[in-house]
Amino acid sequence: MEQNPQNNxxxxxxxxxxxxxxxxxxxxMTFTIPKALIDNLPTEIKGxxxxxxxxxxxxNNSSRKR
Incomplete structure (x- = not known):
């Protein structure tokens, strides 16, 4: 990941x-981030x-309720 104040x-x-x-x-690093959540991000922000x-x-809570 790039060093950038926006990263925070x-x-x-x-x-x-x-x-x-x-x-x-x-x-x-200990969390599993749902792929569907990442997929919703604009390409220029991913990573x-x-x-x-x-x-x-x-x-995750809203996904479980569906």
């Missing part, structure tokens, strides 16, 4: 995503901005 913003909710992937100890924990949980 979730592309879905626009809040800080708390990603620390550059330290190689980020919460996102450049992390989706935050809250948006992933919210997506």
């Amino acid at each position: 913003i979730c592309p879905i909710c626009q809040k800080e995503n708390q990603c620390d992937v550059h330290a190689q100890q980020c919460w996102c 450049k901005q992390c989706i935050c924990n809250q948006c992933i949980v919210k997506y």
Whole structure:
């Protein structure tokens, strides 16, 4: 992932995503991020901005209710 201040913003909710992937100890390394959620992102954002924990949980909870 590129070093960029924008990387700290979730592309879905626009809040800080708390990603620390550059330290190689980020919460996102232990989470499975649904492919369908990633597929909804614009191509230019994929692999450049992390989706935050809250948006992933919210997506997973809404998917289970369907």
